[in-house]
Amino acid sequence: MRKSGMIISAGVSALAVAAVVGFSNGSGPTGFGVTAAMAQQSGAQQGNQGGQGDGSKGSQSGQGNQGGEGTGQGGPGPDSDSKGPQAGSPSSSGSGGGKPVWAQEGIPEVELGRLSVARSPDQVLQRAYDEALASISPEMVDFYSLSLSEMILELSTNFDNVSFIDSPLQNLALFQDALDGTSTLTSLGVTNTTDTLLATFLGVASDKTVPISPDTVLAVSTILGTPITGTAADDLAADAEAIRIAVLAGHG
Structure with missing residues (x-):
């Protein structure tokens, strides 16, 4: 979990540095756009790496999105009941959010x-x-x-x-x-x-x-x-x- 957090932070830092470089080079809107795109791609790669660390921590992987729209693999989707990998066992029917009958x-x-x-x-x-x-x-x-x-x-x-x-x-x-x-x-x-x-x-x-x-x-x-x-x-x-x-x- 610590490793995932460090990778995500690195992705955010990469974007910030890339943005500053774009302005300091005086490249104007066009130059900044190219630099930001590169940083965005880098941030996405870093965000994906962070998401692969722990699929159950989708909210932490989402921090990689701020750095470059990266998405964590295995994080809970919009339809998830957020009850962990054993949700629905042994019974997932009914309105109990995946809880067994008892x-x-x-x-x-x-x-x-x-x-x-x-x-x-x-x-x-x-x-x-x-x-x-x-x-x-x-x-x-x-x-x-x-x-x-x-x-x-x-x-x-x-x-x-x-x-x-x-x-x-x-x-x-x-x-x-x-x-x-x-x-x-x-x-x-x-x-x-x-x-x-x-x-x-x-x-x-x-x-x-x-x-x-x-x-x-x-x-x-x-x-x-x-x-x-x-x-x-x-x-x-x-x-x-x-x-x-x-x-x-x-x-x-």
């Missing part, structure tokens, strides 16, 4: 702990989802096919021998996938209800020592684009909390 509407004030990674950009969640599916083993298929009570028993008493996905981000990616009522795990051989899988993904993704409440469910599901409310949130919170406690008991 930022526009707000979420419950609840401690999320490592569940906060649900705010990751779409491409990060997609990569975690792909990695989770690639890691599914026959042993994991067996685990995810258990009933909720059987999962709780395995996690709390046989934790070290249970094969399951424990990455918070991967679990949340699988959670997001199942929010439409179906889970891709069923195409890999898992036989279970979507509700049980949602509870498992959320319970494992959560901090072991942070309780899961209906507000937790609402917050996370809203962040991921499909809010779960009412009795559905209550039921999912209770099941996910049981999974969390089982992980805490088994892992220690």
Whole structure:
């Protein structure tokens, strides 16, 4: 940023010096016009160099315009909402100026702990989802096919021998996938209800020592684009909390 400012200042100085030289040579209007054009071209080149330094600082590049009408490359255009390179991620629709849905509407004030990674950009969640599916083993298929009570028993008493996905981000990616009522795990051989899988993904993704409440469910599901409310949130919170406690008991 300092380098860009020095280049722009040099462009302005070049114009000033060129103008003074034009007058001092006594060349009159014609001579001054030639000299100013040369200075203008030089100032434009300097302004462009300054603009290339940092496209997000279009207003600073604009100082090069005063020296020679240079324009910074990558600076915000007239239609920009001036919210930086991540504006519009993960959702650019609506009237929120590129804010995601949960930022526009707000979420419950609840401690999320490592569940906060649900705010990751779409491409990060997609990569975690792909990695989770690639890691599914026959042993994991067996685990995810258990009933909720059987999962709780395995996690709390046989934790070290249970094969399951424990990455918070991967679990949340699988959670997001199942929010439409179906889970891709069923195409890999898992036989279970979507509700049980949602509870498992959320319970494992959560901090072991942070309780899961209906507000937790609402917050996370809203962040991921499909809010779960009412009795559905209550039921999912209770099941996910049981999974969390089982992980805490088994892992220690």
